[in-house]
Amino acid sequence: MNNSDQITYIANVIAIAQADGKVTDKEQGAIAFVYQKNGLSEDDAQAAIRLVQAGDYNIAPVGRYSETIRNLEDMLLVSLIDGDLADEEKKAVLTFAKAVKLSQEQINIILAETKKFVRAMMAETKCNACGVSLPAGSKFCTECGQKIKS
Numbered sequence: 567m568n569n570s571d572q573i574t575y576i577a578n579v580i581a582i583a584q585a586d587g588k589v590t591d592k593e594q595g596a597i598a599f600v601y602q603k604n605g606l607s608e609d610d611a612q613a614a615i616r617l618v619q620a621g622d623y624n625i626a627p628v629g630r631y632s633e634t635i636r637n638l639e640d641m642l643l644v645s646l647i648d649g650d651l652a653d654e655e656k657k658a659v660l661t662f663a664k665a666v667k668l669s670q671e672q673i674n675i676i677l678a679e680t681k682k683f684v685r686a687m688m689a690e691t692k693c694n695a696c697g698v699s700l701p702a703g704s705k706f707c708t709e710c711g712q713k714i715k716s
């Protein structure tokens with residue numbers, strides 16, 4: 567992807583996150599995860615935020631087909647991070663999926679895969695000493711320092 571495609575890519579994700587009128591902390595965390603995963607710089611992310619905040623931003627397909635699919639997965643990831651798809655989010659995602667000519671069956675597969683991924687990402691483990699919730703895969707408790715058995 568060229569630089570302007572990268573900015574569009576992340577702008578699409580941000581636009582979906584705020585389709586329901588608010589960007590929650592969890593969504594913000596997921597957006598940061600998405601741009602880090604795709605090797606985008608903080609500058610690109612800032613440019614994308616400005617683009618969306620300018621208003622009237624329309625989600626646009628970027629790059630090759632495989633990148634478009636990855637973009638759709640990332641949009642779904644951000645929408646699903648705080649529960650199920652909000653109606654506005656669902657509408658925006660479906661409009662995009664249809665624009666890139668995905669069948670309902672393909673959309674369902676991508677949605678199911680992304681749900682699975684989000685569940686794994688959100689899985690928590692509890693410290694067996696102090697009971698605090700920790701991200702899955704934690705080695706030590708950040709509260710009391712207890713070693714966490716995996």
Ligand SMILES: [Zn+2]
Pocket residue numbers: 693694695696697698707708709710711712
């Ligand atoms: Zn603990």
